[in-house]
Amino acid sequence: xxxxxxxxxFAIELTGLQKTYEAKGKMEAKRALKGIDLKIPRGSIxxxxxxxxxxxSTLINIMSGLVNKSEGQVKVWDYDLDTNPREVASALGVxxxxxxxxxxxxxxxxxxxxxxxxxxxxxxxxxxxxxxxxGLGDKKDAYVRQLSGGMKRRLMVAKAMVHTPPILILDEPTxxxxxxxxxxxxxxxKELHAKGTTIVLTTHYLEEAQEMCDQIAIINxxxxxxxxxxxxxxxRMDRKKLIVHPETAIDEIPETLKDLDIAMRPDGALIVSYRxxxxxxxxxxxxxxxxxxxxxDLATEEADLEDVFVSMTREEA
Ligand SMILES: Nc1ncnc2c1ncn2[C@@H]1O[C@H](COP(=O)(O)OP(=O)(O)OP(=O)(O)O)[C@@H](O)[C@H]1O
Numbered sequence: 001x002x003x004x005x006x007x008x009x010f011a012i013e014l015t016g017l018q019k020t021y022e023a024k025g026k027m028e029a030k031r032a033l034k035g036i037d038l039k040i041p042r043g044s045i046x047x048x049x050x051x052x053x054x055x056x057s058t059l060i061n062i063m064s065g066l067v068n069k070s071e072g073q074v075k076v077w078d079y080d081l082d083t084n085p086r087e088v089a090s091a092l093g094v095x096x097x098x099x100x101x102x103x104x105x106x107x108x109x110x111x112x113x114x115x116x117x118x119x120x121x122x123x124x125x126x127x128x129x130x131x132x133x134x135g136l137g138d139k140k141d142a143y144v145r146q147l148s149g150g151m152k153r154r155l156m157v158a159k160a161m162v163h164t165p166p167i168l169i170l171d172e173p174t175x176x177x178x179x180x181x182x183x184x185x186x187x188x189x190k191e192l193h194a195k196g197t198t199i200v201l202t203t204h205y206l207e208e209a210q211e212m213c214d215q216i217a218i219i220n221x222x223x224x225x226x227x228x229x230x231x232x233x234x235x236r237m238d239r240k241k242l243i244v245h246p247e248t249a250i251d252e253i254p255e256t257l258k259d260l261d262i263a264m265r266p267d268g269a270l271i272v273s274y275r276x277x278x279x280x281x282x283x284x285x286x287x288x289x290x291x292x293x294x295x296x297d298l299a300t301e302e303a304d305l306e307d308v309f310v311s312m313t314r315e316e317a
Contacts, residue, residue: 008078011167011198012040012063017072019058019222032058034222035072040215042166045189045199047213047230049206051313055222056202057097060171064094077166090118093160097171099152103145107136107155110144111162118163130158134188150181157185161192168192170201174208186212206309210234220313235277241301242272242284247294254291260284 019033032055040046048056061067063074065085074081077091101110111127131140134154139147147155153173160168170189174182189212193199203209209216210230217227226233249268261273270293272284281300288295 007042009042010039010075011042011044011077012038012200013073013075014038014059015073015075017059017062017074018070019055019062019067020070032222033062033069036219036222036224038217038224038227040198040200042198043193043196044215045193045201045213047209047216048200048202048219049209049216049309050202050219054219054313056219057171058222059219060094060096060169060200060202063088063169064092064096065089090163091165091167093163093165093168095156095160095168095170095173097175099149099156101144101152101155103143105144106141107131107144107147107158108140110155110159114159115162120163125162126164127158127162130161131155133191134158135184150177153177154181154185154188157188166196167198167200170199172202172204174203174205182208218309218312225312238276239273240276242274242281243299243301244270244272244285244288244293244295245297246270247296250293254293256291257287257293260287 014036017033017036017038018031021027021030021032023029036055036059048059050056058067062069063076063081065081065088069081074088076088079087079091081088105113108127108131111131112125115125115127128137128140131137134157136151136154136158139151144152144155157168157170157173168189173185173189177185186208189199189201199212201209201212213230215228216230216233218225246268250264253262253264253270263271265271270288274284285295285298
């Protein structure tokens with residue numbers, strides 16, 4: 001499908017991408033994307049994370065041609081969106097956030113319509129096969145309005161795959177989907193990935209991102225504030241807390257400990273935040289003893305992903 005007959009290193013390359021929504025009526029203009037640079041490697045499962053309103057949907061909508069960018073370059077499968085919009089469209093399968101389907105078509109009809117839209121020749125159509133793979137085989141002739149919410153979501157994924165694009169983008173695919181269906185959906189996505197499809201997904205479930213994605217970009221206020229392999233990101237997220245209850249109450253934190261990230265709780269406990277891969281608890285305890293703090297009791301707490309995500313996005317606010 002690529003004119004050079006070679007596969008690009010990056011499935012998607014965004015350079016200096018900006019979007020400003022113009023002011024309308026009482027709505028002020030909004031700079032939703034402020035210069036995004038992002039390279040999504042071919043073959044990855046790439047997570048786009050960010051709080052509500054960070055700009056994730058804007059970014060996806062620009063790639064899928066629903067929103068016009070203000071500035072910058074979008075390359076998908078090595079095709080420039082400005083000069084080769086059709087090739088960009090056929091390289092992408094996009095599962096939008098909202099379920100929008102005509103209730104009067106059956107899943108098979110919906111698939112065939114979509115295949116027609118992408119110009120997939122009859123002989124090459126795989127509607128039934130895709131519906132089967134998504135557990136919708138026995139529903140292919142039912143009306144869409146008779147499907148459950150989870151089934152409709154799976155049908156959205158099926159429709160995005162009718163033209164076998166090399167890249168599948170899923171915008172919040174599991175919002176409101178129950179655990180079992182979520183698992184099924186991810187199994188299918190993993191299968192597609194194993195067969196070579198590059199997957200880009202946005203999700204609010206950090207655990208899901210951690211489990212699924214090999215790379216993660218965090219977007220906040222229209223900017224990329226982190227973009228790393230999941231492992232690296234997690235190791236950056238290895239902040240732990242040491243909580244020490246002194247045997248005798250102390251009035252204030254000793255000078256000799258003030259280089260640490262340390263605070264005193266109203267109940268007199270000392271809280272030290274530290275990175276587990278840089279600092280050993282024993283060393284912290286020794287320093288406390290040397291500073292005259294006698295330890296009655298202690299505990300450590302893991303910072304959880306949610307906390308760290310919140311703190312990272314708050315730092316940038
Ligand atoms: N059509 C529009 N007109 C004006 N402003 C918009 C429009 N669409 C989005 N915005 C604004 O642009 C910013 C980014 O929105 P976007 O939907 O891209 O965020 P998001 O990260 O996808 O959030 P969510 O996770 O809630 O979907 C928000 O401040 C939003 O209010």
